[in-house]
Amino acid sequence: xxxxxxxxxxQILPVRLRVAVGALVAFLVMPFITPVSVETLSFWSLLRxxxxxxxxxxxxxxxxxxxxxxxxxxxxxISTEMGLVxxxxxxxxxxxASMAPGMILYWMGVMLLFSLDLHxxxxxGFQRSYALIPxxxxxxxxxxxxxxxxRSSRVFVIALQISAPLMAISFVVMLVFSVLSxxxxxxxxxxxxxxxxxxxxxxxLGFTCTFMAQHIANYLRRLPxxxxxxxxxxxx
Numbered sequence: 001x002x003x004x005x006x007x008x009x010x011q012i013l014p015v016r017l018r019v020a021v022g023a024l025v026a027f028l029v030m031p032f033i034t035p036v037s038v039e040t041l042s043f044w045s046l047l048r049x050x051x052x053x054x055x056x057x058x059x060x061x062x063x064x065x066x067x068x069x070x071x072x073x074x075x076x077x078i079s080t081e082m083g084l085v086x087x088x089x090x091x092x093x094x095x096x097a098s099m100a101p102g103m104i105l106y107w108m109g110v111m112l113l114f115s116l117d118l119h120x121x122x123x124x125g126f127q128r129s130y131a132l133i134p135x136x137x138x139x140x141x142x143x144x145x146x147x148x149x150x151r152s153s154r155v156f157v158i159a160l161q162i163s164a165p166l167m168a169i170s171f172v173v174m175l176v177f178s179v180l181s182x183x184x185x186x187x188x189x190x191x192x193x194x195x196x197x198x199x200x201x202x203x204x205l206g207f208t209c210t211f212m213a214q215h216i217a218n219y220l221r222r223l224p225x226x227x228x229x230x231x232x233x234x235x236x
Contacts, residue, residue: 001126004061006068007110007119029127036135049136056138056234060129063148063230064122066155067219071109073159075102081163081170082201083194101205105162105212112217118224125227132228133235144233151226162215165208166201173197 002008002022009018038046079099113119160167177193 001057001061070155070158071105074162077163078166081166121224125224129231132231169204
């Protein structure tokens, strides 16, 4: 789960630290897990059991990471509307290039994750998932697949909601310059509107950061319940 969980899977963290955190979480969760006898299992049965458990952990980590996927998409939309697509920076958390608005949103999500103490709640949800999904007791059902697809499709809705103010102000600016281009045909609309879109976009981004943070926090607070909901469907 930690291999797919936001922040904990970041390349900025040393590999030894990530392995140590995984060992610590396993040590803390171990007393609450019902032991499973593997003496009667064959090598291939044991290998299958390990594969199933790793897949469940990756699935739960993927569900927790969906909000951060939405932040990346929202950052891309905002960058396009503001005309900041070309200047990109290396995101140390995702290991890929990202535009400045995307970096701002990602760091905002990371700070909210820790300030709301949600990393502890997600580890607690991971511990409770063993009660819902016994070791080797996962079942691939249609309800689980539909639920994961619905959560994945909601990523685009979250991204559009976060970037909606910037999209609206960009539309207004382009509408004004379209009217001006009809009045002054000699005006180069693209060249003249680019700095205005950037400056107005930066102003709107600064004014709406508080509302964006509240919106992101609302989705982050749902992560522990989302983990348990997916675990309940996988173990039913």
